[in-house]
Amino acid sequence: MPSFETIIGLEVHAQLQTKSKMFCGCSTRFGSAPNTQVCPVCLGLPGALPVVNVKAVEAAVKMGLATGCTVARRSVFARKNYFYPDCPKNYQISQYEHPLCSNGFLHVEGGEKRIGITRVHLEEDAGKLIHLEGDDHSYADMNRVGVPLIEIVSEPDIRSPRQAASYMQKLRTIVRYLEICDGNMEEGSLRCDVNVSLRKKGSDKFGTKTEVKNLNSFKAVEQALEFEIERQARLLGEGRKIQQDTLLWDSVKGESQIMRSKEEAHDYRYFPEPDLLVLDIPESLIQRVDTEIPELPDAKLDRFVSDLGLPKYDAEVLTSSREIAGYFEATAKELGDAKAVSNWVMGEVLRELKDKKIDISQFKILPRQLAALIAEVQSGGINMPTAKDVFRDMAGTGNEAKDIIEKKGLKQISDEGALDAVVVSVLDNYPQEVAKYLAGKDKLLKFLVGQVMKETRGKAHPQKATDLLKEALEKRRGS
């Protein structure tokens, strides 16, 4: 099979977290009873007219600025005409020739790969059609109609399914940092269509592309692309041509099916929306929105590496969420040892959040409390296994480490006199193991240390216990 280069572009739709819809005052709340968040405007009733939600415009401008786009001082809403029951006007108000933002970019793969962003434009979401098993009717829920969306179109700069997923992840991180979209792919607040084509290595012409729709997880993005690349490579390998089709990904079956061919493709008959004026963006709005943009993940990552001395890997994990990064930073500031905190946050904290399916805002251990716990370990007050027990206690109760250690009597035994007695009794209790150790089975030292820990209910200072054991064993060797 000849070797092909993969060309991928993504169209990502992100639902904006505004209180009200794009062109009317209805709520955008997710999960309400069907058709309870509707009005003449979003239902497209005769005579109703759209009015632009300025908050949505600001969110889109924010995204544009955060991805290095040029924000157009004048952009134009356009009607995209198509008949479907999820679209009550049978046209969607979108932007076409003159989008709000264009010519941006973002980085993935630790800053190594730059992916161009063609445009970020505003549009309205469609409704949801519900098909019930054994019912020959379809039902329409119009609560989602008119929820503001931004569509983020990438340049065909992506070269692998893995890269596509990274790009998608990066977009999610950014919209979450900006607090303009919750990034929830399961609920559909972040959705993705991909365009993919293959070309012979070294060629500078694009091959015929196909579009795959309905990708609602990072895994789906990757799998659907792998599937499609393999399909196209097989066809090309057989000397056949790629048809410019639109495919639908079925994540259960793990395959895509043709939804429509090029001949069946819609002519959307775009034209400027006559019910809305040209969207004028004053310079002052751009400037104000710019000041509202927080430190973005790339900048934060750089700072964590250069100022806090974290390994790049740690910095990448920690900055993938603005809240986690904030938690880490607050804790590190308390403790003054960034790497120690990074280990705890990336290990115990993230595990705890995942196990309990909560986010950091619901996490009971405050940065100050976590710093205090780590300080206990660093000062030798408790050993690491004990610290992890204390951590779990704190995560459940929100109590201070100090109080838990005291109440449960978990203070580490470093006192040599106290430990000596335990060591002697362990050696006396396990004469066979002692004999085997002395005969050369070094491994048994670990067993004996374990017994010391058991006797002290985990409170023995592990290193000290080990040293004392060795010392005592050597003495017995000599006797």
Add this chain to the structure above:
Amino acid sequence: MRLNECGLAKLVTMAKAGEISPLDVASHVVAAVEARERDLRVFLDFDKDELLQTARSLTDSGDYRRTPLCGMPVMIKDNICVKDKPISCGSRILTGYKSPYDATVVVNLRKNGAIIGGKTNLDEFAMGSSTENSAFGPTRNPWSSEHAPGGSSGGSAAAVAADMAIVSLGSDTGGSIRQPASFCGVVGMKPTYGRVSRYGLVAFASSLDQIGPVTKSVEDSALMLNVMCGEDANDATSLPGAVPDFAANLDNGLKGLTFGVPRDFLEVGMDESVKDNFDKLVTNVQREGARVVDVSMPHAKYAVACYYIIANAEASSNLARFDGVKYGHRTQNDDDIYAMYVRTRDEGFGDEVKRRILLGTYVLSAGYYDAYYLQAQKVRSLVVADFAKAHERCDMVMLPTAPSPAFKLGEKIEDPLLMYLSDVFTIPINLAGLPGVSIPTGLSADRLPFGVQFIGRPLDESTLLQGARAVEKLVDFREKPFA
């Protein structure tokens, strides 16, 4: 005195003075409707009991005397939404649909003491110039039952002409207020695009549609505009800025005003009788002390072609929502969704609406958009520039409202192009978004009214109405359709 024959200004004055009540007026109007509706077929919905009831309770409370419109009834073209009332737009496709809300203009009228009366007949979705495209049959011209009342606001114009209404609302996309006003011998006013909110007006062509009044005098139009105009948070295309008292300068007369006559545009042709009537009026206006100048409008003759691209393009999209899914007519034969759409729309829309949807869809299609839609937008901007230049030389442009008096029902319905040309003088004004008012200027030998329209500068309805009022006085048209 038959109060239904009086104009709004006079009735308001009398009501304020306590000489008459809303119930008196409503009763006379109801009597006229009962006498003439069978012959003229003006209304698509008229609830006389409700009208009388509302008038009675207003009369009893006495509050009406503190409002500008003093409890006078206003008839509404049936493409403007009135809460809980059926709205058909003259189409079968909206069968059974009632609007759950009031149009902004209706809200404003209510707030200012109007009683919202019946819904008047129109060409389906305001597409037409004769009301013959109404799915519910044409309205008759009060001056001659064989003749069309004009359109699309034919019902609103006929109602006022036949004294079945004191005033009514129409909508004007390419002449749909002014042309029927001219055919029926009444005053029809299209304000500047954006002056009156379009919220609640069922869209035909969003960039051209404008609501306006049909009245018995220029003064009545001014009173109506006073309560109809203003920026609306629900209509992004409504215009900001204060609304003046349009009645304030009404009687300042002709002196100091300059009228522009676009001789080059008039060459597109008109009936000889229309030309005579117009030319005589121009001479009169000049003789009475106004300045009359020639202005040039070289692109106005392309307006009709340009209009039928832009209006139909917008209409094809605006009317897409009528699909049988949510409200109105749905075919019985709905086995799959696309067949349902096709059959519903085939059954629900009339021929002219289908024709325009097809044309509009075509001009927006890939590969044709640049040649038609974009080109038409360029022509539109040339028409705008023509008017801007003309208005540098005059306060208002003067044109016949229509190239002929009312034509006969059936005369043009089989020839759409001929029908389209009846709006040749009104269409350019919509393309330019300017205010225009048509007033009656005499009768033909067959006792059919002539009309002349005046076209003002953007947002300068005040000067426009001053001029129209002065000419109205000069003409002193007192003829009535009924002996």
